Amino acid sequence: MSNLTLSITTIGDLLLRETITNGEEPINNVRLNVPIYQRPYKWTARNAIQLLDDIIEAKNSNKERYRVGTLILHKTEGGNGYDIVDGQQRTITFSLLLTALGEKAIKFLKQKIYDNEHNNHNIANNYNALYRRVGAKSDDSDSAGEHQREMERLKDYIENRCELIVVITSDVSEAFQFFDSQNARGKALYPHDLLKAYHLREMSDIGDEETEKIVKEWEQVSQRGLADLFGDYRDRIKEWVGGNRAGILNEHNIHIFKGITRAARTPYAQFYKSAYCYADMVNSSAMPFVSGTRNVNAFQLNTPIIAGKPFFEYTKHYFNILKDIQNNNKYEGFYISDNIIVKTLDRYFKKGKGNSIARLMFDTSVLLYVDRFCPETYPTKEDLQLFEQFVIYAFIWSYSLRAQYTNLGWLSAQNYIMEDGDKVNAFNMYKLIVNQDSPTSLLSALADKLSPLSNDDIRDGWARKCYECSGSEETLRNLKDDKDGVYKNYLYFFQINGFYK
Numbered sequence: 001m002s003n004l005t006l007s008i009t010t011i012g013d014l015l016l017r018e019t020i021t022n023g024e025e026p027i028n029n030v031r032l033n034v035p036i037y038q039r040p041y042k043w044t045a046r047n048a049i050q051l052l053d054d055i056i057e058a059k060n061s062n063k064e065r066y067r068v069g070t071l072i073l074h075k076t077e078g079g080n081g082y083d084i085v086d087g088q089q090r091t092i093t094f095s096l097l098l099t100a101l102g103e104k105a106i107k108f109l110k111q112k113i114y115d116n117e118h119n120n121h122n123i124a125n126n127y128n129a130l131y132r133r134v135g136a137k138s139d140d141s142d143s144a145g146e147h148q149r150e151m152e153r154l155k156d157y158i159e160n161r162c163e164l165i166v167v168i169t170s171d172v173s174e175a176f177q178f179f180d181s182q183n184a185r186g187k188a189l190y191p192h193d194l195l196k197a198y199h200l201r202e203m204s205d206i207g208d209e210e211t212e213k214i215v216k217e218w219e220q221v222s223q224r225g226l227a228d229l230f231g232d233y234r235d236r237i238k239e240w241v242g243g244n245r246a247g248i249l250n251e252h253n254i255h256i257f258k259g260i261t262r263a264a265r266t267p268y269a270q271f272y273k274s275a276y277c278y279a280d281m282v283n284s285s286a287m288p289f290v291s292g293t294r295n296v297n298a299f300q301l302n303t304p305i306i307a308g309k310p311f312f313e314y315t316k317h318y319f320n321i322l323k324d325i326q327n328n329n330k331y332e333g334f335y336i337s338d339n340i341i342v343k344t345l346d347r348y349f350k351k352g353k354g355n356s357i358a359r360l361m362f363d364t365s366v367l368l369y370v371d372r373f374c375p376e377t378y379p380t381k382e383d384l385q386l387f388e389q390f391v392i393y394a395f396i397w398s399y400s401l402r403a404q405y406t407n408l409g410w411l412s413a414q415n416y417i418m419e420d421g422d423k424v425n426a427f428n429m430y431k432l433i434v435n436q437d438s439p440t441s442l443l444s445a446l447a448d449k450l451s452p453l454s455n456d457d458i459r460d461g462w463a464r465k466c467y468e469c470s471g472s473e474e475t476l477r478n479l480k481d482d483k484d485g486v487y488k489n490y491l492y493f494f495q496i497n498g499f500y501k
Contacts, residue, residue, distance in 0.1 A: 005168040011068070011094050012159030015106050020166055027168075032091065032108045033076070035083040040118035043089045045129035050255060051093055052133060059157045061204075066157075068094075070165045082168070093126065094158070100130040101155040191254045192226045195311070198258055202308035205262070214312050221319060229315070229322050230257065234301065237364050240430040241302045245414045259305030269304075276306045301371045302434050321370060339388070341395045343486045344493070354408030354460075361398040361413065365429045366391065373439040386439040393446040396499050399490050400425040400450075406459045424457050425450055452501045453494065467491040 007027070013019045020027040051068075058066040071087035084091060095109045134151050136144075196218060203211055231249040238256060239246040247253070260269045279298035299314050306314075345362070349355045369390050375383060401416045402408055404423050416426045427449055436442040458464045466489050470479055479492040487493045494500035 005166075007166045007168070008163050009166050010160055011098075011162045011164065014071075014164065014166075015091075015095055015098060015108055016103065016159065018107070020168070031081050032073075033081050033083050033111065034088060035074075035085075038084065038088055041089060041092050041122050042118055043093055043122060043126060044252075045126050046255065047089075047252065048093050048096065048126040048130055049133065051090070052097060052130060055158060055162060056154065059154065059161070064161065066162050068162050068164060070167065072167045073169075075168055075170045077170075087164070092123065094162075096123065096127045097130050097134070098155065098158065100127060100134050101151055101158075102136070103155070191249050191257075192223075192230050192315075194254055195230070195257050199308055199311040202261060202311075206309060210309075214309065217316070218312060221316075225319060225322070226315070229319055232360060233322060233364055233367060234318065236360075237301055237368055237430060240364075240417055240428060241368075241434050243418070243428065243431060245418065257305055257311075259307040259311060261307045272304050273306060276310055295377060297376060299371075301368055318367075318371075321367060339391060340486060341391055341493070344488075344490065347486055348488060349490070354402055354405060357408055357410060357413050358398045358402040361401065361417075361429075362394050365394045365398065365433070368430055368433050369394070369439075369442075372433060373442070386443065389443055390439065390446075392497065393443070393450060394429070395490075396450055396494065396497070397425055397427075397429055397446075399494075400453060400499075403453055403458050403460045403463060403491065403494075406461055424453055450499065452499045454501055458491070463489055463491050 007020050009019070009021045013021055013026075014030070014032075018028070018030045020030050055066065055068075069087060069090050071091065072085040073082040074085050075082055091108070095106045099106060099109065134154065136148060136151075200211070200215070203214075235249040235256070236246040260272055262273075264270075264273070276298050279296040282296045283298070298310070299317055301318070305311055345359055349359065369387070374387060401413060401423065405412055415421045416423055417428055417430070419426050419428060432445055432449070433442060436445060467479070470489075470492075479488045480486070491500055
């Protein structure tokens, strides 16, 4: 890549003065263009406001310089035109933000970039959202005057302190090659990598030695496992508990894991920060040992994350539980030990998309139950018995879905969870769990909701054929492995537990 020019420039130089700083020889008259091949402007108001909040945080933290990303440009032939290869979303958003702050001289916005429905909607919507946050106040009160002065300081910070790394090339193929190397060929960033960076910034009050220890522990954890924890488990549970369909966790929606910052002062924030501080105080003292009490659990899946150090403790806590859940032969700890259902799933139902979806639904519901109702230490006999009962109900619920489809996909699974359709046992297990105050009330509710499947309901061809081919009652009994009690077909388990007639 011999034709590459690397520079660092401020937002003000780029958008207002049309200049890119290049050592002692700045590049002047830089006309930014959005080429025809660029994707639409898809940043939402949430993305725009998040960028604004990040800048305000950097400003209030007295950061001398704040790097806001990379801009890859292709210098067109015969002039000073520079096509944006990567960085369009951020560049447009900064232009809208400066306009909302009163800047009228941004030529970049005057070009024709409003040529599709995404651009038409998002540009107008994002500008309005930003203006509501930073625009001039109508009354002449002292507070309005102070707001105006504060926005002028913010505008100055954006123009002169916010910086972009700029990559320029005259070869368009080279520009795209560099873009690919940044976004594909190298090690892709997981959403949890971005969360790691965010929460480390929230730990400015913690010593270097402790921070280094936290980072080292994080890096020793399976990155694939962390991706599963946040993407397949925590994100889906959060959405389903809220009665929403779960999508794919990515850089655009990880805001749900940024949590409550140390600077937050609302009663809502104070409540959860106080709960964490109390648990941390008790667990770090001699109180549990002296009194014989259990450790106090500082986390719950359906409550906000506390930003900074608690985030890393939170991640470690749930990752360890998830390791138990993903163990191929048994759940460790007390959660599940040598359970017949788990053995069955591990041995006979590991292949295929439909089985993986049903297993994820089973695992996530178990994880939510453990989180809400299972003491981490000193389980009683009743704790274990109640948990075993729930595991049966979770299995019946998740594999009732599998039984009713020949080919099970995520759309059908989400419809089932959202109670959208006429499938037997379709209900939101996750909302049901969090709406109960005790395991006994949950089990009673599940007993009322779960219904037996009939022959007309069964669409899983393999399970039905395997079951029907077993024939006589004596042969049906052979579906149970006498050696370790593993059931070879889940319909047989359904039948002997009264859920298949």
